[in-house]
Amino acid sequence: MPQFTFETVPRIVCEQGGSLRLGEIACELGISRVFVVTDRGLVKAGVIDDALAAIEASGLKLSLFSDVVADPPEASVLAAVAAARDVAADGVIGIGGGSSLDTAKLVALLACTAQPLAEIYGIGLARGGRLPLIQVPTTAGTGSEVTPISILTTPTNEKKGVVSPLLYPDVALLDGRLTLGLPAPITAMTGVDAMVHAIEAYTSRLKKNPLSDALAIKALQLLHANIGAAVSAGSDPTVRENMLLGSLFAGMAFANAPVAAVHALAYPLGGQFHLPHGLTNSLVLGPVLEFNRSAATELYAELGRAILPGLHAASDAAAATTFIDTLRALVAAMPYAQRLRDVDIDETALPGLARDAMNVQRLLVNNPREVAYADALAIYRAAW
Ligand SMILES: NC(=O)c1ccc[n+]([C@@H]2O[C@H](COP(=O)([O-])OP(=O)(O)OC[C@H]3O[C@@H](n4cnc5c(N)ncnc54)[C@H](O)[C@@H]3O)[C@@H](O)[C@H]2O)c1
Ligand SMILES: [Zn+2]
Known part of the structure; x- marks a missing residue:
C-alpha cells in the first residue's frame, strides 16, 4: 500500500445560493463580529450584495474590508489585519478570488498572534491559533478555499508563500451563482x-x-x-x-x-x-x-x-x-x-x-x- 498523508478542510458546502446562508454558518462557528475580506471590483459589480445583506440580517456585526489588492502585497494584508484587530473581529469570511481568500487566511491567523509575517514565510512556520474562517471563492480558480497556502508579493516583488495547516478554513462554501458574471x-x-x-x-x-x-x-x-x-x-x-x-x-x-x-x-x-x-x-x-x-x-x-x-x-x-x-x-x-x-x-x-x-x-x-x-x-x- 502506498504511504501518504492527505489533509483537507473539515467541511465543504456546495449549494446554489449557499452564500445566503453565510450568517447561519458563521453563527454555528460561534462568530458574532464577522470581518469580511473582499476586493473593490466585487463590491462594485454587486456580486456580494445579497450575501452581505444576509449576514447582517442574521444579527451578526459585520465589518467589511474591501481593499484587497490583486497578488496581495504585504502592506495590504497587514492593513487588513490591523482593521480586523481594530473591530475586535472574532471570525473571518473571505469572499472573492484567490487574492481575497489568501488575504483572509492571513487575517484570521495574524489577528490573534504576535508572530510577524516575515517569520512565517515557508512551510509549517506559523504558530498559535487563528480566528474561525469561512472561504467563498468567486473565481474557478485558485482552489485557495481548500489549500493551506497564502501567496503574497514582497516589497522586492517576489511572490512568496506561507504554508501551514492553520490556513485550512473551517468551511469552504461553493455558490455557483457568485461566478455567473465573471468576465x-x-x-x-x-x-x-x-x-x-x-x-x-x-x-x-x-x-x-x-x-x-x-x-x-x-x-x-x-x-x-x-x-x-x-x-x-x-x-x-x-x-x-x-x-x-x-x-x-x-x-x-x-x-x-x-x-x-x-x-x-x-x-x-x-x-x-x-x-x-x-x-x-x-x-x-x-x-x-x-x-x-x-x-x-x-x-x-x-x-x-x-x-x-x-x-x-x-x-x-x-x-x-x-x-x-x-x-x-x-x-x-x-x-x-x-x-x-x-x-x-x-x-x-x-x-x-x-x-x-x-x-x-x-x-x-x-x-x-x-x-x-x-x-x-x-x-x-x-x-x-
Ligand atoms: N492559496 C492558493 O492556494 C493559491 C493558488 C493559486 C493562486 N493563488 C493566488 O491567488 C491570486 C489570484 O487569484 P485569482 O486568479 O482568483 O484572481 P484575483 O482574486 O486577483 O481576482 C482577479 C479579478 O477578478 C475579479 N473578480 C473575482 N471574482 C469575480 C466575479 N465573480 N465577478 C466579477 N469579477 C470578479 C476581482 O475583482 C479581481 O479584479 C494570486 O495572488 C495567486 O498567487 C493562491
Ligand atoms: Zn495557480
Whole structure:
C-alpha cells in the first residue's frame, strides 16, 4: 500500500445560493463580529450584495474590508489585519478570488498572534491559533478555499508563500451563482490556472498519492469539459458549478501533491510584471509541458486518456503528444495574450526571470524533470 498523508478542510458546502446562508454558518462557528475580506471590483459589480445583506440580517456585526489588492502585497494584508484587530473581529469570511481568500487566511491567523509575517514565510512556520474562517471563492480558480497556502508579493516583488495547516478554513462554501458574471478573460485565466493545478498535482514528484491523483483526474475532466462554455456562455449555472467543483478538486489535489515548474516560472512574471496569476501560468504552460515530456510521458498519457477517451488504444508517446497538443490548442483559443512579447516583456528581461525562477525551489523540487537555469531560460525564450 502506498504511504501518504492527505489533509483537507473539515467541511465543504456546495449549494446554489449557499452564500445566503453565510450568517447561519458563521453563527454555528460561534462568530458574532464577522470581518469580511473582499476586493473593490466585487463590491462594485454587486456580486456580494445579497450575501452581505444576509449576514447582517442574521444579527451578526459585520465589518467589511474591501481593499484587497490583486497578488496581495504585504502592506495590504497587514492593513487588513490591523482593521480586523481594530473591530475586535472574532471570525473571518473571505469572499472573492484567490487574492481575497489568501488575504483572509492571513487575517484570521495574524489577528490573534504576535508572530510577524516575515517569520512565517515557508512551510509549517506559523504558530498559535487563528480566528474561525469561512472561504467563498468567486473565481474557478485558485482552489485557495481548500489549500493551506497564502501567496503574497514582497516589497522586492517576489511572490512568496506561507504554508501551514492553520490556513485550512473551517468551511469552504461553493455558490455557483457568485461566478455567473465573471468576465470571459478572467474566467479563462482562472480556469487554466485550475487545470494547471490538476496537471501539476498529478505529475508531482515527491508527494503524488492515490487520493490527489483521483481528484486531479476528476478536476481535469470537469474543467476541460466546461471551460469553453464557461468562457463563451458564462451565464449557465451548471457550467459555472462544474468549474467551481473542478477548481475545488484541483485545489484539494495540489494541497497534498504540490505544483511545480509551471508555477515556479509563473511567479517571477507575476512578481516583476504584475500580470494576473492565471495568465502567467498560461504563458509558460506549453513550453513547460514540452520540457517535461521526456520525464512525464506516461503520466501525460494517462491525463490525455482521462479527457480524450479516443486515446485509450494509443501508445504512451502518442497519447502524451496529443495531450500536450490539446492543452496548447485550448490555451490558444482563450481570449487573452498568448506570448510574453504580447504583454510588453522585453527579451532582455528573460535572464532575470530565469534567475528568479531558480529561487522557487519550494516548487521546482516537485517537477518531474529537474530544471536548471539554462532550462528555465530556454522555456522563457520559447514562451517569448
Ligand atoms: N492559496 C492558493 O492556494 C493559491 C493558488 C493559486 C493562486 N493563488 C493566488 O491567488 C491570486 C489570484 O487569484 P485569482 O486568479 O482568483 O484572481 P484575483 O482574486 O486577483 O481576482 C482577479 C479579478 O477578478 C475579479 N473578480 C473575482 N471574482 C469575480 C466575479 N465573480 N465577478 C466579477 N469579477 C470578479 C476581482 O475583482 C479581481 O479584479 C494570486 O495572488 C495567486 O498567487 C493562491
Ligand atoms: Zn495557480
